[in-house]
Amino acid sequence: NEYAKNNQQLKDFDKSIGNNSRNVGNYGSGLKGLQANFAAVAVGIGATVMAMQRLSAFIQSATADFAQFEKGITNVLTLMNDADRGLFGMELDEGAKQIIKDYGFAIDDVTKSMFDAVSAGVPAGEAVEFLNQASILSIAGVTDLSVAVDGVTSVVNAYGLEFSEADQIASAFFSAQKFGKTTVEELSTVIGDVAPIAKTAGISFQELLA
Numbered sequence: 637n638e639y640a641k642n643n644q645q646l647k648d649f650d651k652s653i654g655n656n657s658r659n660v661g662n663y664g665s666g667l668k669g670l671q672a673n674f675a676a677v678a679v680g681i682g683a684t685v686m687a688m689q690r691l692s693a694f695i696q697s698a699t700a701d702f703a704q705f706e707k708g709i710t711n712v713l714t715l716m717n718d719a720d721r722g723l724f725g726m727e728l729d730e731g732a733k734q735i736i737k738d739y740g741f742a743i744d745d746v747t748k749s750m751f752d753a754v755s756a757g758v759p760a761g762e763a764v765e766f767l768n769q770a771s772i773l774s775i776a777g778v779t780d781l782s783v784a785v786d787g788v789t790s791v792v793n794a795y796g797l798e799f800s801e802a803d804q805i806a807s808a809f810f811s812a813q814k815f816g817k818t819t820v821e822e823l824s825t826v827i828g829d830v831a832p833i834a835k836t837a838g839i840s841f842q843e844l845l846a
Contacts, residue, residue, distance in 0.1 A: 713725055788809070
C-alpha cells in the first residue's frame with residue numbers, strides 16, 4: 637500500500653543519509669591521514685635540508701682546514717733542499733697530521749712549530765720525532781707547542797747537542813717546573829740567553845734546569 641511504500645522510501649532515505657555520513661567521516665579521516673602524510677614529508681624534507689646544510693658546512697670547513705694545512709707544510713718545505721723535500725716531504729706531512737690528531741693542537745700551531753724547529757736546525761728526518769717530544773712537554777708543562785719548541789731548540793743549539801736528545805731536554809724542563817717555582821714557559825723565555833753562558837761556565841743543561 638501507499639503507506640508501506642512511503643515508509644520504505646523514508647527508510648531508504650535514512651539509510652542513504654547514514655551512508656553519506658559515514659562517507660563524510662571516511663573522507664574526514666582520509667583528509668586527516670593525508671595531512672599527517674604531508675606533515676611527515678615536510679619533516680623529512682626539513683631534516684634532509686638541515687643535514688645537507690650541515691654537510692655543506694663540514695665540507696667548507698674541511699676544505700679550509702686542508703688549505704690551511706697545505707700552506708703550513710709548504711712553508712716548512714721551503715726551508716729544505718730538493719733532496720730533503722723528496723725524501724722527507726711526505727713524512728713531514730703525515731707526521732704533522734698525526735701530531736694534530738694525537739695531541740689536539742690547532743693546525744697552525746703544529747705547522748708553525750714544525751717550521752720553527754726546522755728553521756732552528758732540526759734535520760728534516762728528525763723533525764717529526766722532535767715535534768712529538770716537544771708536544772709531550774707542551775702538554776705536561778701546560779704551555780704552547782711553540783714555547784716548548786723554542787725552549788728545547790735553544791738548549792740544543794747552546795750546548796751543541798743532538799736533536800735526538802730532545803726527550804732528555806724535555807724531561808729536564810718538566811722536572812724544573814715540577815720541583816721548582818717556575819714554569820716551562822718562563823724557562824723557555826730566558827733559556828736562550830742563559831744557556832750559552834752556562835755552557836761556557838761548564839754547567840750542564842741538567843744542572844741549569846735543576
